[in-house]
Every structure is written in structure tokens, then in C-alpha cells.
Amino acid sequence: MQQLTEKYNIELSEKTIVEKLQFIAEQHPGKVVFTSSFGYEDQVITDYIFKNDLDIKVVTLDTGRLFPETYKVYLSTLERYKKNIKAYFPPTKEMEELLDKKGPFSFYESLENRKECCFIRKVIPLKRALEGNEIWVTGLRASQSNNRSEMQEFEFDGGNAIIKYNPLKDWSLEETIEYVKANNVPYNILHDKGFVSIGCQPCTRAIQPGEDFRAGRWWWEQGSGKECGLHEVK
Incomplete structure (x- = not known):
């Protein structure tokens, strides 16, 4: 798969995002999945997929701690495109054991506890969502954090044994917002209140200028790297 990522980075470099999405959908029929958290970036990719009726599964990880505004854009997206978005949830047993032993806000107490919560609520459901697929489409942008600055458009995710495709790798936040506005794509209204990266409600706040x-x-x-474990830091 590593060789295939290198091949795709070279051979598809001149194609548009839609052409690349179409290509991987045709080359890996029924085995391409896109994970959305309904942020600006993910809504752009969802628009590309649904508007062009591409054979790419769109899924979301429902952690059980999302903002009401996130559920609202989830519903707006379903209503707009009339397409299915499959939700994956945390495993009941592990979730119950965590709350029984450490309570509902253990993630505030230590980095270890926070990563444990993220693992149960996000990473385990992600493993289920990726199972049986060959390409994982993401909404990552290189400028989002230092951890992501060196990522490639196509790269091999060894932890999940899957090829990851990052179509918005070189996009700026401004370009992303411009696409959303120009195409009237549903978006999370928390973005208008200073929330640029939106996750679980207890763990996310607006940023200051x-x-x-x-x-x-x-x-x-x-100094934690500000990652939840979904995307392996190289």
C-alpha cells in the first residue's frame, strides 16, 4: 500500500479533487470511506461527494458529547443532500466502565485520562468505520497544526493499515470558508462564534484573535500535541 500512495501522489497530482475522488472510488469500489465531524473542511468534502454522486461512504463518529449545533448541521446536511450518513458510537461496555470508575469528567484530570476517553469515544468507533475499507478520506489541512504540516496528499496510515487521502491538504481556512459560502453548503454556526475546530462540547472552546x-x-x-488519536502523528 505504501507504493500505491507514492504512485497516487505522482500520477494524480494534476487532477482536480473531484477527479481524484472519482478515481479512487472507481479503483477501490465500495471500499472508500470519508469520516465527517461536520466542520468547515468536512462539509466541503461532503459536498464534493454527494453533489457528484460518488461511490464513497460518508460516516460520522458520534461520541455522545457533541454540541447541539453539530447535530443541527448533521440534520441540515441530511436534508440538503438526501444521502445517508452512517453514525458510529462508542462501545457500551467500555463507556460504562469508564464512567463507573472515573466519573463523567475524568478527562480534565490528566492527559492519560483524556486520551483514554478519546480512545473509547473516537478511536474504537473509527476502527469499526474503517474496517474492510482501503481508502480513508479526511478533511485534514496541513496548516491546522504543526503535527500536520508535513503530511502528504496520499499517505499510508500504518496504525489503521489503510491509505489516507487528504484532499484539502493545501487549502487555507479562508479558501475553505469561501467554498462553503459560495456553494451554500450547510455549516456549523459555532464557526461564526470563534470555534474553528469543533469536537466534544466539554473539550472545545472558541479561540481568541x-x-x-x-x-x-x-x-x-x-504541550500535548492537541490530538485525539484518530490521526497518527508522524
């Missing part, structure tokens, strides 16, 4: 893009995620942590 001049703050880093990821400053609003796990805002009480310092």
Missing part, C-alpha cells in the same frame, strides 16, 4: 488554530481543543492542556 491571534491564538493557534488548535488552541480551542483540550484548552487546559499544554
Whole structure:
């Protein structure tokens, strides 16, 4: 698969995003999945997929702690495109054990606890969503954080044994917003209130002018890399 990522990076470099999405859907029929959290970036990709009726599954990870506004854009997206978005949830047993042992806000107490919560609520459902697929489409942009600055458009995710395609890798936040507005794509209204990266409600806040893009995620942590484990840091 590593060789295939290198091949795709070279051979598809001149194609448009829609052409690349169409290509991977044709080359990997029924085995391409896109994970959406309904942020600006994900809504752009959802629009590309649904508007062009591409054979790419769109799924979301419902952690059980999402903002009401996130559910609203989820519903707006279903109503707009009349397409299915499959939800994956945390495993009941592990979730119950975590709450029984550590309570509902253990993630504030230590980095270890926070990563444990993220693992149960996000990583385990992600593994289920990716199972049986060959290409994972994401909404990652290189400028979102230092951890993502060196990523490739196509890259091999060894942890999940899957090829990851990052179509918006070189897009700026401004370009992303411009696409959403120009195409009247449903978006999370929290973006209008300073939330640039939106995750679970207890773990996300708006950022202030001049703050880093990821400053609003796990805002009480310092030097943690501000990642939840969904995307392997190289």
C-alpha cells in the first residue's frame, strides 16, 4: 500500500479533487470511506461527494458529547443532500466502565485520562468505520497544526493499515470558508462564534484573535500535541 500512495501522489497530482475522488472510488469500489465531524473542511468534502454522486461512504463518529449545533448541521446536511450518513458510537461496555470508575469528567484530570476517553469515544468507533475499507478520506489541512504540516496528499496510515487521502491538504481556512459560502453548503454556526475546530462540547472552546488554530481543543492542556488519536502523528 505504501507504493500505491507514492504512485497516487505522482500520477494524480494534476487532477482536480473531484477527479481524484472519482478515481479512487472507481479503483477501490465500495471500499472508500470519508469520516465527517461536520466542520468547515468536512462539509466541503461532503459536498464534493454527494453533489457528484460518488461511490464513497460518508460516516460520522458520534461520541455522545457533541454540541447541539453539530447535530443541527448533521440534520441540515441530511436534508440538503438526501444521502445517508452512517453514525458510529462508542462501545457500551467500555463507556460504562469508564464512567463507573472515573466519573463523567475524568478527562480534565490528566492527559492519560483524556486520551483514554478519546480512545473509547473516537478511536474504537473509527476502527469499526474503517474496517474492510482501503481508502480513508479526511478533511485534514496541513496548516491546522504543526503535527500536520508535513503530511502528504496520499499517505499510508500504518496504525489503521489503510491509505489516507487528504484532499484539502493545501487549502487555507479562508479558501475553505469561501467554498462553503459560495456553494451554500450547510455549516456549523459555532464557526461564526470563534470555534474553528469543533469536537466534544466539554473539550472545545472558541479561540481568541491571534491564538493557534488548535488552541480551542483540550484548552487546559499544554504541550500535548492537541490530538485525539484518530490521526497518527508522524
